[in-house]
Amino acid sequence: xxxxKKIVLAEDNSILLLLLKxxxxxxxxxxxxxxxxxxxxxxxxxxxxxxxxxxxMMPFISGLEVxxxxxxxxxxxxxxxxxxxxxxxxxxxxxxxxxxxxxMSKPLSPNELVIRIKKLFR
Amino acid sequence: MNETYYFIEYFKQxxxxxxxxxxxxxxxxxxIIPLIIYLNYLRWHLRKNEIVVAxxxxxxxxxxxxxxxxxxxxxxxxxxxxxxxxxLKKCILTPFKRKIVISTLLxxxxxxxGEVAQSIEKLYCQSGLIDYTLPKLTSKKWYTxxxxxxELRQFQVKEAHDQVAKHINHPRxxxxxxxxxxxxxxxxxxxxxxLNVLKTPLSEWDQIQLLEVLQxxxxxxxxxxxxxxxxxxDSVVVFVLKLAKIYNQFEQKEVLIDMLNHKxxxxxxxxxxxxxxxxxxxxKEVLKNTxxxxxQEEQIAIFKLMENxxxxxxxxxxxxxxxxxxxxxxxxxxxxxxxxxxYKFNFLKSSSSESEFLQIAHFIENN
Amino acid sequence: xxxxxxxxxxxxxxxxxxxxxxxxxxxxxxxAFISAIETKEYMRKNSFVNYKEILASTISPSIxxxxxxxxxxxxxxxxxxxxxxxxxxxxxxxxxxxxxxxxSLEQLIEAYDLIPxxxxxxxxxxxxxxRNGVFKSTNPAFEKLIVVDKENGGKADALNLGLNISTHKYxxxxxxxxxxxxxxxxxxxxxxxxxxxxxxIAAGGVIRISNSCLVKGGKLHDxxxxxxxxxxxxxxxxxxxxxxxxxxxxxxxxxxVISGAFGLFDKKIAIKVGGYDTKTVGEDMEIVxxxxxxxEEQNIKYKVAYIPDPLCWTEAPDxxxxxxxxxxxxxxxxxxxxxxHRKIGFNPKYNSLGLLxxxxxxxxxxxxxxxxxxxxxxxxxxIALNHIRWDYSLAFILLAYLFTVLFSIVAIITEELTYHQxxxxxxxxxxVMIAFLEPFVNHPFILYAAIRGxxxxxxxxxxxxxxxxxxxxxxx
Numbered sequence: 025x026x027x028x029k030k031i032v033l034a035e036d037n038s039i040l041l042l043l044l045k046x047x048x049x050x051x052x053x054x055x056x057x058x059x060x061x062x063x064x065x066x067x068x069x070x071x072x073x074x075x076x077x078x079x080x081m082m083p084f085i086s087g088l089e090v091x092x093x094x095x096x097x098x099x100x101x102x103x104x105x106x107x108x109x110x111x112x113x114x115x116x117x118x119x120x121x122x123x124x125x126x127x128m129s130k131p132l133s134p135n136e137l138v139i140r141i142k143k144l145f146r
Numbered sequence: 147m148n149e150t151y152y153f154i155e156y157f158k159q160x161x162x163x164x165x166x167x168x169x170x171x172x173x174x175x176x177x178i179i180p181l182i183i184y185l186n187y188l189r190w191h192l193r194k195n196e197i198v199v200a201x202x203x204x205x206x207x208x209x210x211x212x213x214x215x216x217x218x219x220x221x222x223x224x225x226x227x228x229x230x231x232x233x234l235k236k237c238i239l240t241p242f243k244r245k246i247v248i249s250t251l252l253x254x255x256x257x258x259x260g261e262v263a264q265s266i267e268k269l270y271c272q273s274g275l276i277d278y279t280l281p282k283l284t285s286k287k288w289y290t291x292x293x294x295x296x297e298l299r300q301f302q303v304k305e306a307h308d309q310v311a312k313h314i315n316h317p318r319x320x321x322x323x324x325x326x327x328x329x330x331x332x333x334x335x336x337x338x339x340x341l342n343v344l345k346t347p348l349s350e351w352d353q354i355q356l357l358e359v360l361q362x363x364x365x366x367x368x369x370x371x372x373x374x375x376x377x378x379x380d381s382v383v384v385f386v387l388k389l390a391k392i393y394n395q396f397e398q399k400e401v402l403i404d405m406l407n408h409k410x411x412x413x414x415x416x417x418x419x420x421x422x423x424x425x426x427x428x429x430k431e432v433l434k435n436t437x438x439x440x441x442q443e444e445q446i447a448i449f450k451l452m453e454n455x456x457x458x459x460x461x462x463x464x465x466x467x468x469x470x471x472x473x474x475x476x477x478x479x480x481x482x483x484x485x486x487x488x489y490k491f492n493f494l495k496s497s498s499s500e501s502e503f504l505q506i507a508h509f510i511e512n513n
Numbered sequence: 514x515x516x517x518x519x520x521x522x523x524x525x526x527x528x529x530x531x532x533x534x535x536x537x538x539x540x541x542x543x544x545a546f547i548s549a550i551e552t553k554e555y556m557r558k559n560s561f562v563n564y565k566e567i568l569a570s571t572i573s574p575s576i577x578x579x580x581x582x583x584x585x586x587x588x589x590x591x592x593x594x595x596x597x598x599x600x601x602x603x604x605x606x607x608x609x610x611x612x613x614x615x616x617s618l619e620q621l622i623e624a625y626d627l628i629p630x631x632x633x634x635x636x637x638x639x640x641x642x643x644r645n646g647v648f649k650s651t652n653p654a655f656e657k658l659i660v661v662d663k664e665n666g667g668k669a670d671a672l673n674l675g676l677n678i679s680t681h682k683y684x685x686x687x688x689x690x691x692x693x694x695x696x697x698x699x700x701x702x703x704x705x706x707x708x709x710x711x712x713x714i715a716a717g718g719v720i721r722i723s724n725s726c727l728v729k730g731g732k733l734h735d736x737x738x739x740x741x742x743x744x745x746x747x748x749x750x751x752x753x754x755x756x757x758x759x760x761x762x763x764x765x766x767x768x769x770v771i772s773g774a775f776g777l778f779d780k781k782i783a784i785k786v787g788g789y790d791t792k793t794v795g796e797d798m799e800i801v802x803x804x805x806x807x808x809e810e811q812n813i814k815y816k817v818a819y820i821p822d823p824l825c826w827t828e829a830p831d832x833x834x835x836x837x838x839x840x841x842x843x844x845x846x847x848x849x850x851x852x853x854h855r856k857i858g859f860n861p862k863y864n865s866l867g868l869l870x871x872x873x874x875x876x877x878x879x880x881x882x883x884x885x886x887x888x889x890x891x892x893x894x895x896i897a898l899n900h901i902r903w904d905y906s907l908a909f910i911l912l913a914y915l916f917t918v919l920f921s922i923v924a925i926i927t928e929e930l931t932y933h934q935x936x937x938x939x940x941x942x943x944x945v946m947i948a949f950l951e952p953f954v955n956h957p958f959i960l961y962a963a964i965r966g967x968x969x970x971x972x973x974x975x976x977x978x979x980x981x982x983x984x985x986x987x988x989x
Contacts, residue, residue: 039207039254043262046211081600084732113571114602118654133260156904163531167908170538174915181922182945188929189941196936289557296561319707320561350574351706358570381709388572473635509633 028054029145030073034064034090035107036082044077047134048141061085065093068102075144076104077137080115088118095123103144107132199246206250209233214265223272234273248275252300270301283309288318295324299331307332314340323352330359334366341374341382348381357388368393375401380410387416391423403429406436414440415447422451430455434463442472449478456482461490468494469503476503481510530888534909537877538916545923547761552931555760555821564699574682574706576604576698576777579675580689581668586615590624592689595731597657601698605657607675608689612644612665621660626652632659638673638788641666647678668773669789669796676788679780686797688774691827692723692733701777704818714804715778716818717771719755721934722748723826733826738940743836745947746955747829753924756821756931763819767870769805771817773797775825782807793853795846802854809863823932837962844882844966851879882963914952921948 031053035041038059045055056071058064061082068076068090076094080087087106094100103125108116116127125144128137157165209230216226223231238244255266270276282294283306291313298306306328313325326348329337338356348356360366374386375398390398405417406429421429433440433448440448449467452460460482467479484491495507578596582589589608596606610618621627632647645662663674672686683702687693697718705713725739739745762768773796786807789796801817808815830836851858851874858875860867895901925944928934935944947954 037253037257038204039210039250040257042207042211043214043254043258046215050215084729084734086598121653130257131255131259131263132257134258134262135260160905163527164905164908166535167531167905167912171908171911171915174912174919178915178919178922181919181926185922185926185929185945186941188926192929192933193936193938289560292561320558324561347709349707349709351703354570354572354706357572473637477633506633509631512631 028052029075030054030056030071031075031077031141032056032058032064032067032071032073034058034061034076034078034082034087036060036079044134044137047138051138051141053141061087061090064090068094068100069098072100073102075141076102077107078104079107080112080119081109088115088122091119091122091124105137105140105144202243202246203250206234206237206247207253210250210254210266210269213269214262217265231269231273234269238273238275238278244275244278247273248297251275255300267301267303271303276301276303279303280306280309288316288321291316292318292321292324295321295328299324299328302332304332311340314343315345319346319349322346323355326352326356327359330356334360334363335369338369341377341379341386344379344382347379348385353381353385353388356385357392360389361392368395371395371398372401375405380413383408383410383413384416387413387420391420394424396424399424399426399428402426403432406432411441411444415443418444418447418451422447422454425455427455427457430460434460437463446472446474446478449475449482452482453478456486458486461487477506477510480506484510526891530884530891533876533884534913537881540873540877541757541916541920544761545757545920547764548757548927551760551764552756552821552927556931562703564696571602573601573603573699574702575680576601576683576685576702577675577679577681577780578604578606578685578687578698579609579672579679580606580687581609581611581671581675582613582617582689583611583665583668583671584613584615584617585689586613586617586620588690589617590620591731592692593621593625593658595692596687596689597655598695598731599693599698600695601702603681604685604698605659605679605681607678608658608660609671609675609678610660610662611667611671612641612663618645618660618662622648625650625655625658625660627658627660632678634674634677636677637784638677640670640674640677667791669791669793672796673788673791676780676784682780683777684780684783685775685777686773687776687825688827691720691774691825692728692731693775694733694824694826697775697824698777700820700822700824701775704816704820705777705779708816711814711816712808713779713816713818714782714808715771715776715801716820717759717768718775718777718820718824719759719822720751720772720774721823721826722751722829724829724831726826728826736934736936738935738937738943739831741831742947742950742954743833743958744829744831745943746951747836749921749924749944749947749951750955751829752928753921756927757920757924759819760821762870763817765865765869766816767865767873768817768819769802769870769874770798771801772825774827776801778804790853793846793849794842795850798846799850799853802850802857805866806854806857806863809857809866821931823934833958837958837965840959840962841966841969844963845970847874847879848967848970851875882960883967885960886964917952918948921951 031048033041033044033048033055034057035044036059041057041059045057048055056067056073058067061078062085064076064078065085067073076090078087078090091104091106094102094104104123105126105128106116106119106124107128107130108119109130116124116129119127126140128140157168160168213227213230216224216230218224234247238247251266251270255263258266279294279297282290282297285291285294295310295313298310310325310328313321316322316325326337326340329340331337368389371386371389374382375390377383377386389395390402402417402421402424403426406414408414408417418429418433430452433451437445437448452464464479464483464486467475468483470476470479480491483494491507491510495504495511498504498507578599580592580596585592593606593608608621610621627648627650629646630649641664643662644664648660648662650656650658659678661674661678663671675686676684683705685698685701701716701718704716722739722744723733724741724744725737726733727735727737738748759768776797778800782804783800786800786803788800790799790803793799805815805817830839851871854871857863857867858871863871892901892906922945925948
């Protein structure tokens with residue numbers, strides 16, 4: 025599967041990370057995982073993924089900064105889906121301002137995520 | 147031997163102050179040494195504990211994800227899943243591991259919805275974790291009780307409703323709060339029935355949390371709030387007023403206008419802000435007529451309402467307040483005046499020489 | 514004077530010193546016990562709070578962070594960034610540039626795309642006038658930021674202007690150079706919102722020392738234990754003061770001081786009492802005492818809350834010169850506050866504020882250095898007259914020393930049982946070592962600074978004023 029789509033997934037909750045990795049790999053994607061914004065940025069720079077999934081609230085470098093880095097520093101058009109928790113509406117708006125493609129609010133449904141990813145890649 | 151004897155003699159011959167000083171010094175030294183040993187042990191223990199917890203956590207995370215993805219269509223529980231359940235059952239025999247299992251389940255459950263969340267709830271029951279929690283509901287210790295209720299809420303165990311409901315007027319605020327959160331999280335607006343019998347105050351913090359939970363669920367029908375608006379528990383009234391605002395309860399218009407004479411002035415201020423939000427013009431006339439008898443907080447709230455609901459015929463009323471001593475009222479009055487009669491506003495501005503007045507007028511003109 | 518009166522006189526002196534020592538030790542032991550009870554209770558209660566749930570609520574009340582800045586150009590851009598990254602939703606950040614002579618303002622304008630805006634200020638407290646006016650950002654990402662440029666008037670004056678500018682219900686007054694953790698505001702606002710019977714008028718936070726810690730992008734990445742004795746000693750001192758002292762006073766509702774580095778206030782009451790006092794160097798203590806006095810006079814049930822979580826991290830002086838001048842200022846602040854509110858002290862009308870907190874501060878904070886020096890002088894006289902009984906002196910010195918060590922160890926254990934911030938292997942050794950050495954490496958300088966503070970206060974008024982405008986914005 026050399027043409028498998030590469031996805032960078034940044035999420036600080038280790039078990040959610042594990043679960044999504046499991047689910048998405050089952051769907052045939054190649055997953056690169058990061059536990060904070062810093063790692064995410066490094067992975068994006070090194071692997072140029074087809075899609076980025078990132079939590080908004082993460083230690084050290086937030087999801088917003090990841091988006092800003094991808095769009096403004098790296099000038100990439102890679103689709104970005106952000107995960108937000110209840111009450112982070114303001115941050116979601118900012119994420120869209122910065123160039124996020126889509127968002128999903130937590131608690132999130134893994135099945136719905138798969139559907140959205142498939143739609144994006146179609 | 148001789149030395150000991152010498153010290154005892156010396157001690158006996160010292161004045162009482164010195165004796166006390168020596169005794170205290172001895173006592174302190176006796177305390178210091180074991181405490182330092184304990185401190186070292188404590189630091190070692192904390193460090194080790196962290197590693198052990200991380201290890202088990204990683205193990206249980208793997209097991210949980212494995213469990214979630216090894217189900218199949220035919221059976222309710224696949225044989226692979228049964229193996230994991232059996233393994234967890236053994237782990238939770240020790241309280242230390244049980245705690246880690248629970249926190250692992252929650253760590254995922256809090257972030258996930260849909261089928262996966264339901265599977266986790268199912269696992270909570272099947273692994274027997276629930277059997278450790280239910281007895282907590284009869285505990286005499288408030289924190290055990292509160293923890294039990296919290297866990298049942300987190301895993302959505304609706305069956306415990308009656309047992310949890312008993313604690314509505316528990317003397318400890320933490321228990322009451324957990325009880326309230328349980329009700330609202332699991333039964334939405336129906337869970338608010340506890341407001342009928344609540345005797346203790348609902349703090350602003352509690353109110354915010356309950357409202358946050360309620361707002362998480364869409365398409366829920368809000369019950370009739372009239373009886374709560376008439377509650378003798380003022381904090382319940384304040385809370386329900388917030389509900390009225392968020393869920394646009396126009397049908398409560400008359401009740402709200404009646405409440406403008408509520409004896410609690412904080413409630414009146416809230417009512418005014420709700421009426422403002424609902425744009426009830428009738429309320430404005432009532433308020434204008436009783437303006438002078440009201441407290442300053444109420445008056446400020448009334449002007450905030452008028453900023454939203456002004457009409458041309460408010461002008462004579464406004465003109466009485468554009469030189470009011472209160473800054474906020476003055477600013478409000480001028481702002482509204484500018485909107486309904488800019489000619490008059492400009493005239494007043496050009497004929498005034500008072501610096502603060504001019505400053506405000508100038509600001510309003512440009513903004 | 515005949516022999517017998519001399520003996521009586523001497524033994525009276527001895528007994529007075531002794532009673533003072535025992536009272537001090539006794540009060541510390543009592544405070545430690547109260548703090549243990551309160552800490553246990555706090556940890557238990559707090560385990561039920563899910564700050565994540567409340568953090569982002571848009572219904573939560575509004576807060577303004579007010580941060581005065583004076584010649585902070587070195588780090589101001591970073592610091593503001595840290596203030597803007599709180600998890601709380603409903604808040605704004607008011608940076609009051611207090612007549613800085615460096616390029617702080619230009620830096621802020623540049624970094625945050627600021628433009629001058631018209632702003633209607635309700636001047637409820639008289640302050641020095643604006644200089645370049647009020648600025649806001651054109652970038653929506655920084656919409657929470659308000660920068661005010663005013664003429665120099667000292668820290669208290671800058672805070673007062675912030676109080677005038679703020680349109681929010683609560684104000685968090687902080688030092689611009691302190692590092693706030695993202696959840697600070699939620700944690701600090703909690704006691705205000707939880708109160709149902711007594712009104713919370715202010716809440717104080719813990720100050721932790723960030724020397725040697727790894728700070729990047731306005732965030733705390735790694736906690737380290739510093740290497741200098743002076744810094745280590747201060748860490749221990751802060752642990753004792755915050756984990757044992759203030760925790761106990763919060764249980765007794767007797768807190769008299771909220772560190773200027775981080776405190777949250779009910780704005781209405783802060784303004785009603787007239788805001789910060791610009792004529793003292795101890796404005797952070799003074800306003801709390803004044804607010805408390807006001808509430809007592811109005812006969813309203815109130816509380817000053819305290820949050821023991823490590824939320825605010827700041828650089829402590831790392832050299833003796835700055836350290837001494839800081840403590841000198843603290844001493845003068847304490848004297849000024851206690852003198853200004855003399856009528857509260859020992860006055861039953863002010864309940865526990867007058868009968869417990871004030872006397873305690875007077876005897877054990879205000880008078881302690883003076884009594885200590887008196888003791889040393891007396892000791893010197895005895896040596897000179899060759900009246901000294903070395904065994905007696907040893908008994909007393911040992912008593913005081915061992916108690917200090919014991920108290921420090923208890924503070925360290927409390928830290929380990931609660932927040933356990935110094936996780937690294939090997940730090941334990943250093944903590945124990947500094948518990949034994951602190952009386953030698955820090956205490957003499959604290960004593961010296963306190964005495965200098967007393968001298969400056971009583972005999973050197975001119976210097977006092979000069980020092981204030983110059984050092985008004987110094988750290989801590």
